[in-house]
Amino acid sequence: MNLIERPTAATIETHGLRKHYGRTLAVNDLTFTVVPGRVTGFVGPNGAGKSTTMRMILGLDTPDEGRALVGGRPYRGLRTPLRHVGALLDANALHPARRACDHLLWMAHSNGIPARRVDEVLDQVGLATVARRRAGAFSLGMKQRLGIAAALLGDAPVLMFDEPVNGLDPEGIRWICGLLRGLAAQGRAVLVSSHLMSELEDTADHLIVIGRGRLLADTSVRDLRAQASGGRAQASGGRAQASGERAQAPGAQTQASGERHGLEQISLEEAYLRLTRDATEYTATEDGT
């Protein structure tokens, strides 16, 4: 489609990002690349630094060290950023008295996006009938859809969604999974965060796992599965190593056997839990699965 005239390459890169708030080190030496054409899951326990990283990518929070680039350029240097990156950070970030369509309209105006895009994206997320309702009256699920509409507004080659599944019903979750895969299939780079591996395992092709602000794994879902299965076979191997490269080698063969044994779902979740166990900020309660 209009991929050709897209001005930036559909990538997100971070190089040695570091950010602290007071004494808390939120993100520590984080380096990864999000490439186009696939859904990249950004997973880690609550407080792992996912949202902070996304804010730094969007030029909202200034990193103490390192830098984040979108299509090879710093976000703050983009003239019409919504045409380069569509992002959903916080579905509640709305003025409650403003109508849904006006919320999208001011965003469109700010980047010279034609007003008809507002109706298009509202239609796309299924909010066309409530477009003229005040956003404050929306349920969390509707706010998520509005936030996704805002991310889609600029038809951007790079998309970021911070916990987009929150507040959605099962039908909504299925819808968003299909949407994310569809966006990736169009050649866009899609970064989706979640603190639950289960939300992403059917959607993501690739995973970036962080804990306590550090990169724990940068691996394809298939490799993590394979690694998890392998780890399970070795049983006493302790926690999995935070290294995509190591997991890559035995990948292909073990994945098939894992599926055959019907273990893959447990394994992936378990692999994630092992990866993040030491890095979990709040250990009082385990993630229920």
Added chain:
Amino acid sequence: MMDGFPDVMRAEWTKFRSVPVYLGTLLGAAGLMVLFAVLISSGSPGTYDQAPYVDRFRFTHRPLTGDGSIVARVAGQRADHPWAMAGVMIKESATAGAPYAVLAVTRGHGIRLQARFTTDIAGSDHKAPHWLKLTRAGTVITGYTSTDGSVWRPVGTVTMTGLPSTVEMGLFATSPGAERAVPMRPVLMRTRPGTAVFDNVSVTAPGPPWRTDDIGGAGSPEPPPPLGIEPTAVTVTTPAGDIIGQADDGSRVIAAVAGSIAGLLPLLALGSAFVTAEYEHGLIRTTFAARPGRVQVLAAKAVVLAATVFTTTLVAGLAAFLITQPLLRLQGFRPPTYPDPSLADPTVLRVLVGTAAFLTLGAVLALGVGAILRHTAAAVTTTIVLAMAPVLVTPMAGGPWPQRLGPLAGLSIQQIKETDDAFLLPWAGRTWTGFTLLCAYAAFAFAGGCVLMRRRDP
């Protein structure tokens, strides 16, 4: 910075018009302006509802029969108002409203020879200490001034037909305050008592003893100091009083902007909320993700806010002006004393446009404070306190400086006659000084907001 600025302004305008409470606040401010104008124009003419003059002061005097003169050196004058007088007087009798002629130094208008509430002759620019002499020859009164008491320069003469052979002659001081306030405006400025210290007092012929009277009920808490038989040094203190005839004080125009302060308060809240609401709802991140230029965003907000507030308040001011004219005529504010004001008059335009600009600057100031504090309640409280605190502390402060230095000094742009009122008093005669100060406040708050927005993570 200017790259894509129209887009940002369009976005901010969309934000502004799509929140009903913003529009409601704006229209509410406009409504208050008109409401106050109408209410005030329906009231009594205030100061001049009893008599067409104010004649209230402390008078230390003795009779003079036939021709003669009084000489005194005003050694010192303490008063706030530029029109506060200290000098010598010949008055038909020691009652309010009786014909008079005075020669006085003022705080800000040099030497004046005045008579019968209508005549005002300007002398030299001297202030106290200065020598004054007033002579009577038949019905002709002549004033002289001198720097040394030996070389006298005439200031002018006034003729007072029908002056009886025995008149009262003496020393006086005034301290204009509420009397010079236009009835349309609240009197929030306190003026200190006017005190005049005289020495080298002499009159031509010795006669009956001196006495002190409070003309027009200018009662002083302190009794007059005892006077000798032929005193040469006299101190006269008038707590609050003035000698002035009813004249066009600008009421016909000022009534239209009587709601300036009432209109300002909601606009301060509006200006702050226009930016703080984004912080409170987390929307500021969406804003900066859409336009990373922090200064550009705040500038666009300021332009949109300024344009809407200015337009709305200018229309409200014009409406108030037109609505109040017939009401004011009904209340006695009509020619010849109060000529019909015209919109073509530059002064009228300055007051109406200047008031809209004053309110606009207030809103921009509040926007800047909002950007600095990022919290609606804190920002609204801060701006309202910043604006109104000088009004509250002025009666205690005993001087004009809180008024002069507060943002409300911007109301100086509404000054019509130099003689007027409370708020204008601090910068009497300097129309643009207070306004410039308010501009500085707004610019400072805006710049502070820009700096902090750039430096901080939202």
